[in-house]
Amino acid sequence: xxxxxxxVFFLITVLQSCNAVKEYEKVxxxxxxxxxxxxxxxxxxxxxxxxxxxxxGANGGKSGGGCGCN
Amino acid sequence: MVVNQVxxxxxxxxxxxxxxxxxxxxxxxxxxSAQEKxxxxxxxxxxxxxxxxxxxxxxxxxxxxxxxxxxGIGSEELTDIATNIVxxxxxxxxxxxxxxxxxxxxxxxxxxxxxxxNATGASxxxxxxxxxxxxxxxxxxxxxAAPYGTPWQASSGASKNxxxxxxxxxxxxxxxxxxxxxxxxxxxSNEYDYxxxxxxxGIAQLFNDKNAELSLKANVYLDQWRPIYPTELHEYxxxxxxxxxxxxxxxxxxLDQSGQATVNYLPSAFQTIPSVNRNSYSASVGxxxxxxxxxxxxxxxxxxxxxxxxxxxxxRIYFADKANYYIxxxxxxxxxxxxxxVGVYKLADDIERLPDSRFxxxxxxxxxxxxxxxxxxxxxxxxxxxxxxxxxxxASIELPxxxxxxxxxxxxxxxxxxxxxxxxxxxxxxxxTEKYYTSDPDLATFDSNQxxxxxxxxxxxxxxxxxxFGLKNIDFRFNRYQRSDNLTANxxxxxxxxxxx
Numbered sequence: 001x002x003x004x005x006x007x008v009f010f011l012i013t014v015l016q017s018c019n020a021v022k023e024y025e026k027v028x029x030x031x032x033x034x035x036x037x038x039x040x041x042x043x044x045x046x047x048x049x050x051x052x053x054x055x056x057g058a059n060g061g062k063s064g065g066g067c068g069c070n
Numbered sequence: 071m072v073v074n075q076v077x078x079x080x081x082x083x084x085x086x087x088x089x090x091x092x093x094x095x096x097x098x099x100x101x102x103s104a105q106e107k108x109x110x111x112x113x114x115x116x117x118x119x120x121x122x123x124x125x126x127x128x129x130x131x132x133x134x135x136x137x138x139x140x141x142g143i144g145s146e147e148l149t150d151i152a153t154n155i156v157x158x159x160x161x162x163x164x165x166x167x168x169x170x171x172x173x174x175x176x177x178x179x180x181x182x183x184x185x186x187x188n189a190t191g192a193s194x195x196x197x198x199x200x201x202x203x204x205x206x207x208x209x210x211x212x213x214x215a216a217p218y219g220t221p222w223q224a225s226s227g228a229s230k231n232x233x234x235x236x237x238x239x240x241x242x243x244x245x246x247x248x249x250x251x252x253x254x255x256x257x258x259s260n261e262y263d264y265x266x267x268x269x270x271x272g273i274a275q276l277f278n279d280k281n282a283e284l285s286l287k288a289n290v291y292l293d294q295w296r297p298i299y300p301t302e303l304h305e306y307x308x309x310x311x312x313x314x315x316x317x318x319x320x321x322x323x324x325l326d327q328s329g330q331a332t333v334n335y336l337p338s339a340f341q342t343i344p345s346v347n348r349n350s351y352s353a354s355v356g357x358x359x360x361x362x363x364x365x366x367x368x369x370x371x372x373x374x375x376x377x378x379x380x381x382x383x384x385x386r387i388y389f390a391d392k393a394n395y396y397i398x399x400x401x402x403x404x405x406x407x408x409x410x411x412v413g414v415y416k417l418a419d420d421i422e423r424l425p426d427s428r429f430x431x432x433x434x435x436x437x438x439x440x441x442x443x444x445x446x447x448x449x450x451x452x453x454x455x456x457x458x459x460x461x462x463x464x465a466s467i468e469l470p471x472x473x474x475x476x477x478x479x480x481x482x483x484x485x486x487x488x489x490x491x492x493x494x495x496x497x498x499x500x501x502x503t504e505k506y507y508t509s510d511p512d513l514a515t516f517d518s519n520q521x522x523x524x525x526x527x528x529x530x531x532x533x534x535x536x537x538x539f540g541l542k543n544i545d546f547r548f549n550r551y552q553r554s555d556n557l558t559a560n561x562x563x564x565x566x567x568x569x570x571x
Contacts, residue, residue, distance in 0.1 A: 020279040021360050028364045028440035032528070033448065033470040033478065036358050036368040036436050041524070041545040041565040044128035044152055048561060052132075052553070054488050054513055055454035055462040057352065057372040058434030 117244045118166045121570035123539060124156040126563065134511070134557030135409075137180040137221060139300075141386040141418065142497035142509030143407055144221025146557060147179040152234075165243045174234040179223065182230035184384045185301045186219030186415040187397060216323060218398030219415035229298065229384075234261040249276040257291075263383075266293040272354075285356040293348040297383035302397075302417045303340045311336065322397060324417065329400030334393070339420040339502055348378040364440040374430040386418035387507055388498040407497075422508040424493055430456040434464075446470045448480075454488075460513070462488035466520075476527055482549070484520040511555055522549030532569055539568035 021029065028034065038046060038059060050056045134146030152174035159167045219225050236259035244251045250273070257268040270289030276282065299307065301318065309316040314324065314333055326332040351374070358368035388394070396403055398414030405411050434452035441447055448468040455461050466484035473479055491513040493506040500507040524547035532540025544566055551559040 020281045021363050022279065025363050026360070029360055029366055031440060031446060033446040033480075034366065034438045034440055036366060036438060039524075039545065039547075040124055040156075040567075041126060041547055041563045043126070043154075044130065044563050045520075045547075045549060045561055047152075048130055048132075048150075048551075048559065049486075052512055052551075052557070052559070053462065053486060053518070054456070054458075054460045054491065055430075055432060055452065055464065055486075057354070057374055057430060058370040058432035058452050058454070059450070 114163055116160055116163045118158060118160040122158045123568045126154040126565045128152045128563040130561045132559035136511035136555055138385040138510035139180045139183050140221035141388045145179040150176040168240040170238040172236045177231050182224040184229045186225045187217040218413045220412050222409045232262045263296045263298050266291055281360040283358045287354040289352045291350040295346040295379050297343050299383055300386050300418050303337055306337050306340055307342050325396040325400055327394045329403050335395035335417055337419055343383055346379055351375045367437045370434045372432045376428045378426055380428055381422045381424040383421055385422040385510055387420045387422055389419045389502040390499050391501050392419045423506050424508055428456055428458055444472050459492040460488055478526040480524045482522055487517045490515040516554045518553040520549050520551045538570055540571050542569045543567035
């Protein structure tokens with residue numbers, strides 16, 4: 001399962017990497033809502049999700065530290 | 071003759087003029103050359119133009135009926151208020167120092183029941199005179215009235231409240247081309263029974279006209295517990311087999327399943343935890359790619375290894391093959407598992423026991439699509455697997471809608487599902503012959519749905535000002551979380567971003 005997901009995204013990335021979008025064409029890409037990261041105000045939700053759920057990581061956030069016990 | 075003299079003078083003047091023009095041209099050339107050099111410097115855009123301050127405030131509450139502190143049954147009511155101040159300072163054109171200070175204060179019915187007995191008993195003031203500030207409460211030598219408790223309500227135990235303080239300092243540096251960035255961070259957090267120290271660093275390389283980015287990150291957290299145990303187990307560890315006649319239990323009646331007084335309660339499976347360290351090591355690879363003028367994607371691949379004390383020392387366990395013992399009012403024993411039990415608490419057989427290592431493997435991806443000037447689509451998916459046999463899927467979607475130049479609203483939805491750990495079993499179903507056991511509902515099989523909305527206000531001209539800081543952005547969001555095991559939670563967050571002017 002993991003291998004398939006990695007392969008698909010790797011394939012998409014490699015195939016698309018030749019078509020460079022120029023800086024002046026990145027008006028939409030540079031929109032604040034297009035950021036490829038969680039919003040700053042989302043951090044507390046991520047924290048409680050790490051406490052209440054078994055899964056953690058792969059979201060660009062903190063991946064350890066703290067007991068997560070309450 | 072005169073004419074000839076005039077011509078000669080004119081020629082001399084012309085030569086002088088030419089010299090002046092050439093000199094001016096050279097000078098202006100030098101100036102313009104210098105200006106070009108200066109303009110080159112000027113146009114090396116600073117990574118961060120000026121000091122930015124984020125002020126964040128969050129309110130969270132939850133309730134449920136499977137408290138791990140009470141062995142997988144009872145109130146999970148919890149309220150938490152957290153605030154952070156994040157200050158990002160440009161040190162020069164290329165470097166930014168970020169300091170993140172946070173405080174979180176919570177009140178929890180669940181953790182109050184580490185010592186579940188009300189003011190007439192274990193929590194009833196005084197001191198146990200053992201010299202340690204045991205979080206499980208302060209014991210009177212022999213309470214006048216019989217103590218009682220219930221897993222369905224908060225007790226007055228000192229562990230009801232706690233505060234978490236945290237600080238993270240991060241330094242990042244960009245190359246002149248802005249195509250290579252490295253960073254290093256240190257962090258520290260502390261709460262009553264837990265301290266965490268962390269450090270790490272990462273690099274990021276941009277390729278292909280900044281259309282692709284490869285990042286690597288590694289972090290180490292060296293944490294330490296100061297274990298606190300459920301009251302009855304604490305007393306057993308302190309006084310040994312005769313603990314029912316000493317300390318807190320002196321004069322306290324223990325009941326059996328039929329409500330009769332007994333002296334047979336002996337949690338012999340319990341031993342205090344010898345090692346209190348928990349170390350976490352993580353490595354992360356991230357790859358992001360602009361796929362078109364409106365579409366971009368990123369993939370995260372993490373590897374996490376945890377070692378040490380991975381269980382929580384105050385999570386009770388009740389074995390199915392052991393007799394039940396209680397403190398409190400006998401008439402509530404038959405309805406122990408119901409919220410109508412307001413007067414009796416079951417004594418633990420042991421605390422949860424979990425392996426001292428855990429290997430986690432999450433892989434996640436974000437895909438964002440700019441639909442048009444009004445709509446953007448933000449999506450996220452993660453697959454997670456670990457060697458405790460937990461697998462989970464997370465999917466979320468958010469649709470920012472630009473309702474004006476300054477306001478964006480964004481409805482959002484998140485779905486999560488997980489399979490249970492091989493060490494999990496519900497309340498009172500573990501056997502004493504097992505090596506590892508937990509009744510923590512966070513390690514059980516469940517689904518959850520989270521839905522909410524956010525409102526974002528942005529003023530790029532920072533019209534509103536406080537002292538030297540202009541308000542650039544306000545971000546508010548509210549979410550409701552519902553788990554299939556009936557745990558519910560609400561969380562509201564507001565954030566303000568100020569820019570120094």
